[in-house]
Amino acid sequence: MLISVSSIIRFKEGIIEAIKYAARLGLMHIDIFVANPHFNYLMTDEEIEHLRKFLDYMGMRASLKSPGFVENLASINPDVRKITFKFFKKLIDLAKRINATHVTIKPGMFFFPEKMRKREAYDLLEEGIKRVLSYAEEQNVMILFENYYYPIEALRFPKHFQKIVKFAGDNQNYGFALNIPHLLEAKADIEKLVKMKDVIRRIEAIYVGPRPSPWELKVDYSSIDEVIDRFRFITRYVIPRITILATVREDILIRMLREVI
Amino acid sequence: MFIYGVSTSILDRKKDTVFDAIKFAVKHKFDVIEIVCETPEILPGYTNPEFIKRVKDLAESGRLKIQLHAPFYSINLASFDDEFLNFSRKEILKTIELGYKLEADKITLHIGLCFLPCQFFKEKAMEIAAESMKILLNEASDCGIKLAVENRGGKLDLGKVDELVKLIEMVNSDNLGITFDVVQANVLGDPLEQLKVVEKYLINTHIRDAPRGKEGLLAVGEGEIDFSSIIEEFIRIGFKGPLIFEVSSRDRAIISRATVEEILEGLNKKKLDSNFDSIMLSSRSIT
Numbered sequence: 001m002l003i004s005v006s007s008i009i010r011f012k013e014g015i016i017e018a019i020k021y022a023a024r025l026g027l028m029h030i031d032i033f034v035a036n037p038h039f040n041y042l043m044t045d046e047e048i049e050h051l052r053k054f055l056d057y058m059g060m061r062a063s064l065k066s067p068g069f070v071e072n073l074a075s076i077n078p079d080v081r082k083i084t085f086k087f088f089k090k091l092i093d094l095a096k097r098i099n100a101t102h103v104t105i106k107p108g109m110f111f112f113p114e115k116m117r118k119r120e121a122y123d124l125l126e127e128g129i130k131r132v133l134s135y136a137e138e139q140n141v142m143i144l145f146e147n148y149y150y151p152i153e154a155l156r157f158p159k160h161f162q163k164i165v166k167f168a169g170d171n172q173n174y175g176f177a178l179n180i181p182h183l184l185e186a187k188a189d190i191e192k193l194v195k196m197k198d199v200i201r202r203i204e205a206i207y208v209g210p211r212p213s214p215w216e217l218k219v220d221y222s223s224i225d226e227v228i229d230r231f232r233f234i235t236r237y238v239i240p241r242i243t244i245l246a247t248v249r250e251d252i253l254i255r256m257l258r259e260v261i
Numbered sequence: 262m263f264i265y266g267v268s269t270s271i272l273d274r275k276k277d278t279v280f281d282a283i284k285f286a287v288k289h290k291f292d293v294i295e296i297v298c299e300t301p302e303i304l305p306g307y308t309n310p311e312f313i314k315r316v317k318d319l320a321e322s323g324r325l326k327i328q329l330h331a332p333f334y335s336i337n338l339a340s341f342d343d344e345f346l347n348f349s350r351k352e353i354l355k356t357i358e359l360g361y362k363l364e365a366d367k368i369t370l371h372i373g374l375c376f377l378p379c380q381f382f383k384e385k386a387m388e389i390a391a392e393s394m395k396i397l398l399n400e401a402s403d404c405g406i407k408l409a410v411e412n413r414g415g416k417l418d419l420g421k422v423d424e425l426v427k428l429i430e431m432v433n434s435d436n437l438g439i440t441f442d443v444v445q446a447n448v449l450g451d452p453l454e455q456l457k458v459v460e461k462y463l464i465n466t467h468i469r470d471a472p473r474g475k476e477g478l479l480a481v482g483e484g485e486i487d488f489s490s491i492i493e494e495f496i497r498i499g500f501k502g503p504l505i506f507e508v509s510s511r512d513r514a515i516i517s518r519a520t521v522e523e524i525l526e527g528l529n530k531k532k533l534d535s536n537f538d539s540i541m542l543s544s545r546s547i548t
Contacts, residue, residue, distance in 0.1 A: 008377065011377065011381060012381055033377075035341065035342070035376070035377060035378050036341040036342050036343070036378065037341055037378060037382065037385075038377075038378065042343060042344070067376065067377070069337070069340075069345075069374065069376045070335035070336075070337055070340075070345060070374070071335075072334070072335055075334065075335060076300075076301055076304075077299075077304055077332065077334070077335070078304075078307070079306065079348065079351075079352060080334070080335045083344065083345065083348045086344070087344065087345070109334075111299075111334045112274075112299070113274075113299050113300055113301075113334070116274040116275060116300075117301075215377050215380070
C-alpha cells in the first residue's frame with residue numbers, strides 16, 4: 001500500500017513546495033489538489049514537461065484530484081455539464097502526460113432542479129459518467145469517484161456506490177476513492193459498505209483526514225482517532241492501492257502518518 | 262405602501278410552469294414576479310423566442326413587472342479558475358440578455374462560493390468578483406437593468422453583508438445594489454442588524470420566514486423572525502420595495518402579504534397613538 005499526501009498541506013506555497021515536502025517525508029506519491037492558484041491545470045507544454053521531470057527527479061508519482069467545487073455531470077443545465085466534462089477531459093490529458101496514477105472526480109450533485117427531476121438527472125449522470133470513463137479509457141487513465149457528505153451529493157451512501165458501478169457498466173478503468181471523513185460526516189453505514197463485494201473490490205484509494213473536510217483548521221484529535229479506527233476496520237476488507245492523507249495541518253498529518261504506517 | 266412581488270419559488274416544480282406563477286400574481290394583484298432561472302423551461306440561452314414573448318405578453322397584460330433571479334448552482338463569479346470564471350460570467354451575461362428580452366428591470370445574483378482558494382486568498386477573491394461585476398454591469402447598464410447581489414448565509418458562500426458592501430464600494434456603480442434575503446441573514450444571526458449594514462444599497466428583498474438560525478421558505482409569521490422591526494426599518498429608511506415573497510407555495514405568498522399589511526396597520530396605529538399622546542401632553546402643558 002502506497003502512502004500519499006494531499007498537496008493541500010502546502011496549499012499557499014504551491015505544488016512545487018508540496019512535492020518537496022512530500023519527498024522530505026519519504027513519501028513516493030502526492031495527490032495534487034487541482035485548484036488555482038495552488039495548481040493551475042491550464043499549463044503550457046513546457047510547464048507540463050517541467051512538472052513531469054520534477055516528479056521523476058524527486059522519485060515520486062502523482063494523482064490529480066478535481067476539487068469538487070462546482071463540477072456536476074448531473075446538472076440539468078447543459079452548460080454546467082459541458083464545462084464539467086471539458087474540465088475532466090483536461091485533467092485526464094494532463095494525467096496522461098505526467099504519468100499520474102489516476103484522476104479523482106466528484107460525479108455530481110442533485111440541487112433543487114435535479115431533485116425535482118431525479119430520473120432525468122440520473123440519466124444525465126449515467127451519460128456523463130460513461131462519457132468520462134470512455135475518454136479516460138482511450139487515454140489509459142484510471143478514474144476514481146470520490147464520495148462527499150452534503151445531502152446534495154450523488155455519491156454519498158453505500159447504495160450510491162452501487163449505482164456508479166451500474167452506470168459504469170463494462171468499463172474496467174475506474175474505481176473509488178473512499179473518503180472516510182466524508183462517510184462519517186454523512187453517517188453512512190460503513191459496515192454495509194464493506195459487505196458490498198462489487199463496490200469494495202473497486203476501492204483503489206482511501207482518503208484519511210479531519211472531519212468534515214481536510215481544510216479544517218480547528219481539529220479535534222479524537223475525531224482523527226475515529227477516522228483512523230474506521231480506516232483500520234475497512235482495511236480488514238480491502239487493502240487500497242493508495243492511502244492519501246489529507247489535511248492542511250502538519251501536526252495532524254504527522255499523527256495520521258504514524259497511525260497509518 | 263409597499264410594492265409586493267412573488268418568486269417562482271411558489272410553484273410546484275413537478276407540474277407548474279412559469280405561466281402559472283404569472284397568472285397567480287396577476288390574479289392576486291401582486292406588482293412584480295421574480296423568475297428564478299434554474300429550470301429547463303427558463304434557462305438563459307436555452308429559452309426560445311416564442312416562449313419569451315408569451316411570458317412577456319402575459320405579464321404585460323396583467324401590468325406585472327418582471328425581474329429575474331440569475332442561475333446560481335455551479336456559478337462562481339469569484340472563481341480562481343479562469344475557465345469556470347468565464348463560464349460563470351457567460352451564464353450571467355446570458356441572463357442579462359434574457360432579462361433585456363423580457364424587459365426586466367432587475368436581476369438578483371449570487372457572488373459565488375468561497376472554497377479553499379478563496380478562504381486562503383480572500384482579498385484576491387473579492388478582486389475577481391469586483392472584476393466580474395464590472396463586466397456584467399457594462400452589459401446590464403446598456404440593457405437598462407440593475408444588478409442586485411444577494412446576501413448569503415452558507416458556510417461556503419461569498420456574500421456576507423460586509424462582503425456585499427465592500428464589493429459595491431469596489432465597483433462603485435449606480436446600477437449595482439443589494440437584494441436583502443431575510444432568511445439568509447437569519448441563518449447567520451439577527452436579520453435587523455444585517456439589514457442596517459446594507460440598507461444604503463438596498464434595491465430588492467426576499468421575504469420569507471424560518472425558525473431562528475435556520476433556512477426555510479415559510480410564510481411571514483410562520484417562523485421566528487421579528488418582521489415588525491424589519492418592516493419598521495424599511496419605513497424608517499424610506500424603502501418601498503419590492504418585497505418579493507420567496508416562499509414555498511401560493512398560499513404562503515398570500516399569507517405573507519397579509520401579515521406584512523397587518524404589521525403595517527399595527528405600526529400605523531402605534532404611530533397614531535403616540536401622536537395622540539404627544540398632542541394630549543402638549544395640550545395639557547398649554548392649559
